[in-house]
Amino acid sequence: MKLKRSLVALAALLLTAGSEANALNLTLDFQSLPSAQGWTFATNNSHLGNAAESLVYSTCTADGLPALCMDSTQLPYSNSDGSAFWYTRADLELSNPFTVLMRARLLEEVFQGFPSGRNAFGLFIDAYTGSGLAQFGVGADPSRIQSHVKNYAEILTPFDTRQWHDYRFVVQPGGAFELFVDGATTPIVSGPLLPSSLDQALNFGDGTSFNAVRAEITMFQVTQVPEPSTSLMVSLGVVSALCWSRRRQVGNRAA
Ligand SMILES: [Ca+2]
Secondary structure (H helix, E strand, O other): OHHHHHHHHHHHHHHHHHHHHOOOEEEOOOOOOHHHOOOEEEEOOOOOHHHHHHHHEEEEEEOOEEEEEEEOOOOOOOOOOOOOEEEEEOOOOOOOOEEEEEEEEEEEEEEOOOHHHOOOOOOEEEEEOOOEEEEEEEEEOOEEEEEOHHHHOOEEOOOOOOOOEEEEEEEOOOOEEEEEEOOOOOOOEEEEOEEOOOOOEEEEEEOOOOEEEEEEEEEEEEEOOOOHHHHHHHHHHHHHHHHHHHHHHHHHHHO
């Protein structure tokens, strides 16, 4: 009876701790476009405006899985218009550590505009945390990563970005960010965030005006674990609740 009651108390404690932590847990669904799921489509192409969304993005099937297909290679390039087409949202609390997991492959990369302007932000993720910016982009020709770390120099990858890969983007606001690929324990790139006081925002998609990319995304998740101090407090609470419960039972038995 006592044990049952203490288990109920334990469950209540865990539930309370979970809701207090209010951790992010966001998964993109591929039955509809991100704009139907809380994301806002954005472009620097003043000519196409929001019409660009349906020209660049579609829900599709990739390798038998529901996917988001991105294809900016079909739009005519004009150097008077930008060719960045991305999704953004500003309603996420990004001042605590969080992780973005993206499974994607790049089918094609086309350089437009200035050849010297080649950069990999044709498929990118970036995060403004309120105090800093962490960002990376993936390129396919050649397979590479580019980031604000190393001043956007090309970091050639030992894997082919035209194949499926898991990109795990781990951001510690006020600290550093790390990008892991396919469960590797060593990040392919890591470093401090760029100081930025711009409002919090998470962005992904085609972020460059001079590259066009054809890509497929079959997973996009944003997760946040409770702060270590919160986890520790929950653990300590659980342990003390269990100890208290056991002491009570022992005491009752002895009486
Ligand atoms: Ca582009």
